[in-house]
Amino acid sequence: xxxxxxxxxxxxxxxxxxxxxxxxxxxxxxxxxxxxxxxxxxxxxxxxxxxxxxxxxxxxxxxxxxxxxxxxxxxxxxxxxxxxxxxxxxxxxxxxxxxxxxxxxxxxxxxxxxxxxxxxxxxxxxxxxxxxxxxxxxxxxxxxxxxxxxxxxxxxxxxxxxxxxxxxxxxxxxxxxxxxxxxxxxxxxxxxxxxxxxxxxxxxxxxxxxxxxxxxxxxxxxxxxxxxxxxxxxxxxxxxxxxxxxxxxxxxxxxxxxxxxxxxxxxxxxxxxxxxxxxxxxxxxxxxxxxxxxxxxxxxxxx
Numbered sequence: 395x396x397x398x399x400x401x402x403x404x405x406x407x408x409x410x411x412x413x414x415x416x417x418x419x420x421x422x423x424x425x426x427x428x429x430x431x432x433x434x435x436x437x438x439x440x441x442x443x444x445x446x447x448x449x450x451x452x453x454x455x456x457x458x459x460x461x462x463x464x465x466x467x468x469x470x471x472x473x474x475x476x477x478x479x480x481x482x483x484x485x486x487x488x489x490x491x492x493x494x495x496x497x498x499x500x501x502x503x504x505x506x507x508x509x510x511x512x513x514x515x516x517x518x519x520x521x522x523x524x525x526x527x528x529x530x531x532x533x534x535x536x537x538x539x540x541x542x543x544x545x546x547x548x549x550x551x552x553x554x555x556x557x558x559x560x561x562x563x564x565x566x567x568x569x570x571x572x573x574x575x576x577x578x579x580x581x582x583x584x585x586x587x588x589x590x591x592x593x594x595x596x597x598x599x600x601x602x603x604x605x606x607x608x609x610x611x612x613x614x615x616x617x618x619x620x621x622x623x624x625x626x627x628x629x630x631x632x633x634x635x636x637x638x639x640x641x642x643x644x645x646x647x648x649x650x651x652x653x654x655x656x657x658x659x660x661x662x663x664x665x666x667x668x669x670x671x672x673x674x675x676x677x678x679x680x681x682x683x684x685x686x687x688x689x690x691x692x693x694x695x696x697x
Contacts, residue, residue, distance in 0.1 A: 399448040401481035401566030406504075408496045411486040412518040416549035417441045417452045420559055442573050448563035449571040453480060482565050483513040484558075485541075490522040492531050493538075501539050512542035512565060520546045520553065584611035586661070587624055591654040591670065595628065598646060599638065606631040607639065608678060621665035624658070629675040639672050647672060 405413040421441035443450045485504065487497050504513060515535050520528055532544050543561060547554035588609040595607060613625040628647075630636050640647050647670055655668040675681075 397447060398569065398571055399563065399566045400451070400569040400572045401448075402451045402453055402479060403482045403484060403562055403566070404453045404480035405484050405486060406500065407486035408494065408500070411488055412549045413486055416484075416486065416516070416518065416547070416555070419549050419552055419555055420450070420452060443559065444575060445559050445563040448566055449573065449575075450559070450562050450566060451572060480511060481567055482562060483508055483511055484516050485513055486516045486518050487531075487535070488522075489517050489520045489528060489531065489546075493534060498538070501535075504539060513539070514543040514545060514558075514561070515539075515541040516558065517544070517546045518549050521548050521551065583662070584614055587611050587614075587654075587658055587668075588626060590657050590661070591626055591628070591650065591668075594650045594653045594657075595639065598650060606635060617667075619665075621667060622662070623667045623669070625669045626671070628670060628672045629678045630672060631674075631676055631678060633674050636672050636674050 405417060407413055418441070420443045422443070441452045443452065483504070485500065487493065491497075493501075515532070517528060517531060517535075523531075528546055532546070535541070536544060542565075545554055545558045545561070547558060549555065588611045592607070592609040595609070599607075607628055607630045609626055609628050611624060611626050613623070615623040617623060628639060630639055638646070641649075651668055651670045654670075655666050658668065659666040
């Protein structure tokens with residue numbers, strides 16, 4: 395028998411339920427893209443938390459929603475794939491929104507996909523509602539599904555997160571650790587770097603454009619002085635989007651590059667030289683290679 399525990403915990407919920415924020419809170423490092431825009435997590439990002447004798451590997455799935463395009467369908471399939479592979483599932487809902495139609499649809503799908511995997515209900519953003527509203531929401535949700543536990547938290551402020559991670563540490567199976575103790579994510583640095591740049595673009599751009607672009611790390615060069623040179627391409631789907639991403643006199647892409655470089659350097663703990671190019675690739679949403687770069691399966695998008 396081993397005295398260590400390790401396992402996978404899938405975070406399931408609608409877009410913007412706070413899954414990425416909870417992942418980053420639990421891991422103690424920023425490994426998942428967090429923006430005010432919905433549907434920003436594309437790949438299943440794994441963040442790794444150490445707690446007492448347990449290693450908890452969080453799978454931050456894309457938000458589950460009604461898919462309209464190939465990319466959407468691939469994201470939703472990836473989300474349920476992440477749940478199927480997990481030892482524990484956390485189903486997040488927002489306290490102030492309650493059981494929306496989308497949340498109820500996920501509960502229905504959980505009956506099909508969860509099997510014998512324990513599912514905990516996590517009511518997030520509890521600071522936005524009164525206690526009696528929370529209690530009524532918890533009772534209503536538990537009447538619709540046999541949740542193993544219910545947790546009330548604020549992922550952003552950290553309220554209630556200690557109780558949640560204590561429970562997860564006991565719930566994951568006895569096992570040797572799956573990753574080195576000091577590793578916080580199992581994504582390659584090239585992909586983390588691309589996600590950081592995409593987050594900065596998403597924060598600065600509006601409406602549909604963030605969903606019509608992708609970022610790829612084309613080259614990664616380790617320098618003798620310990621710094622890294624990183625070359626990335628921002629692919630946009632339409633010629634008109636290129637000018638918007640560049641901005642007047644290149645000011646938008648310059649600001650994005652500065653913000654992404656600073657965060658990447660902090661994440662890696664060493665200097666980074668980041669170079670961005672913007673290219674029009676009208677059919678990137680239909681290219682298998684782009685999906686592979688995002689950690690998604692192109693075939694999952696088949697209608």
